[in-house]
Amino acid sequence: MEKNDIIYIAGHRGLVGSALLRLLKEEGFSRLLTRSRSELDLTNKPAVEEFFARQKPAYVILAAARVGGIAANNEEPVEFLIDNLQIQNNVIRAAFENGAHKLLFLGSSCIYPKHAPQPIAESELLGGPLEPTNEAYAIAKIAGIKLCQAYERQYGANFISAMPTNLYGPNDNFDLAKSHVIAALLRKAHEAKMGGADEVVVWGSGEPRREFLYVDDLASACLFLLQNYDSPEIINIGAGQDLTVRELAELICDVVGFEGELAWDRSKPDGTPRKLLDISKIKSLGWQPKIPLREGIARTYAWFKAYCA
Ligand code: GFB
Numbered sequence: 001m002e003k004n005d006i007i008y009i010a011g012h013r014g015l016v017g018s019a020l021l022r023l024l025k026e027e028g029f030s031r032l033l034t035r036s037r038s039e040l041d042l043t044n045k046p047a048v049e050e051f052f053a054r055q056k057p058a059y060v061i062l063a064a065a066r067v068g069g070i071a072a073n074n075e076e077p078v079e080f081l082i083d084n085l086q087i088q089n090n091v092i093r094a095a096f097e098n099g100a101h102k103l104l105f106l107g108s109s110c111i112y113p114k115h116a117p118q119p120i121a122e123s124e125l126l127g128g129p130l131e132p133t134n135e136a137y138a139i140a141k142i143a144g145i146k147l148c149q150a151y152e153r154q155y156g157a158n159f160i161s162a163m164p165t166n167l168y169g170p171n172d173n174f175d176l177a178k179s180h181v182i183a184a185l186l187r188k189a190h191e192a193k194m195g196g197a198d199e200v201v202v203w204g205s206g207e208p209r210r211e212f213l214y215v216d217d218l219a220s221a222c223l224f225l226l227q228n229y230d231s232p233e234i235i236n237i238g239a240g241q242d243l244t245v246r247e248l249a250e251l252i253c254d255v256v257g258f259e260g261e262l263a264w265d266r267s268k269p270d271g272t273p274r275k276l277l278d279i280s281k282i283k284s285l286g287w288q289p290k291i292p293l294r295e296g297i298a299r300t301y302a303w304f305k306a307y308c309a
Contacts, residue, residue: 001059001227005101008033008057010042010091011064016106016164018171019219020061027223033057043086052094059226060095060103062088062144068173069180070133070203070271077136084140092147096157103159104226105148107141107234109211109275110134111163119278122163122234131272145234152232162225165238165277169215169296170303182212185249186301189256190309198260200253203268206246211276213239214296217289224287238277239289245270255297 001007007024011017012034024032033055040051042064066083073080088105095103112120113128125145130138148159168182176184181203188200221237229235243251249262279288291299 001102003028004030005058006031006033006055007059007061008055009061009063010087011062013037013171014063014065014067015167015169015172015215016218017061017063019169019215020063020222023216023219023223042090043083045086045090048090048094049097052098056098057095058101060091060100061222061226062091062103062105064091065106067137068178069184070269072178073134073137074132074269080134081136081140084137085143088140088144088147092144092151092159096151096155096159101158102226102230103148103157104222105144105159105161106222107145107161107163108137109163109165109236109238109277110138110272111141111145112275114272116275118274119276120236121278122236122281125234133269133271149232158230160225160229160231161234162222163234163236163277164218164221165211165213165236165275167213167215167218169300171215172300174304174308181210181245181248182252182297182300183304185252186256186297186304187308189253189258190301190304192260193256193258194309199263200249200258200260201263201265202245202249203265204245204270205266206244206249206262206264208245208270208272209242209274209276210245210248211238211240211242212248212293212296213237213289214291214293214299217291220290221282221287224285225282228285235281236277236279237282238279239293240279240283242274242276243293251294252297255294255301
């Protein structure tokens with residue numbers, strides 16, 4: 001990967017894409033290609049074809065997707081399935097047809113079976129039924145992995161797929177109906193503190209376990225894979241440790257400085273009981289996470305206060 005290669009970051013305004021854009025700029029990559037959703041609708045096949053035919057990116061990072069937390073996934077399976085299939089089909093095909101050297105497809109830890117052995121190794125893919133709350137999103141992501149592998153098998157394309165664990169950081173979505181748990185609890189704890197409320201409502205039982213990776217660590221892993229990994233086999237990216245939702249909520253309240261109680265809304269789903277990724281494969285290649293959870297949450301809270309509060 002040369003510093004003057006044309007690199008297209010699809011989804012550069014999102015949590016993942018914006019972190020990649022920051023990192024690639026810092027590293028001196030000078031021809032970074034981005035388009036906002038109003039400039040290029042990735043679900044529009046002719047528009048995507050025209051964009052690739054004109055720009056001919058050498059590297060493509062597919063960080064554009066319809067994403068959301070457990071509620072959005074559970075309530076809008078149609079959009080999660082269709083939009084993600086369209087975006088990835090359009091971008092992956094156009095990348096191949098316009099001679100991209102390499103494409104990085106980003107999946108998710110929810111592609112693994114609900115009851116996969118922990119920590120979850122890459123070999124668990126398609127080993128059992130999925131978690132129902134995010135089955136539509138997971139099916140779309142699995143289709144993306146299989147399309148990249150098919151391009152490699154049939155045409156020799158260097159299209160790789162990475163599976164990040166749950167992510168958080170600056171530019172996350174803090175809208176409570178769509179957000180993932182860290183963004184949601186940061187907002188709730190902040191608003192409770194500012195409003196003098198005596199409790200914060202947390203969804204579910206507090207018992208599910210989750211692993212969280214700060215998005216700058218994810219960006220560094222993606223750059224590492226673009227530079228060092230050329231296999232169609234999927235590869236996990238995670239933090240290597242997890243905690244319960246209850247422990248997470250307590251940590252977030254501590255970072256925010258909210259001293260009231262936690263209240264549990266058990267009418268909301270818990271989702272999958274645990275999804276800790278086995279990251280021994282990427283570690284053995286030489287990458288590891290750097291930003292501890294508490295520090296990442298503090299940085300995210302600082303960003304939230306600056307831009308969203
Ligand atoms: O982050 P989250 O929405 O997604 O929820 P998943 C994680 C856990 O936090 C669940 C609990 O057990 C939630 O019930 N939780 C507690 C909350 N309070 C809240 C809250 O206020 N908001 C939210 N959102 N959760 C998603 C998938 O699953 O993970 C996606 O739906 C994707 O497909 C993503 O894979 C990474 O970890 O359950």
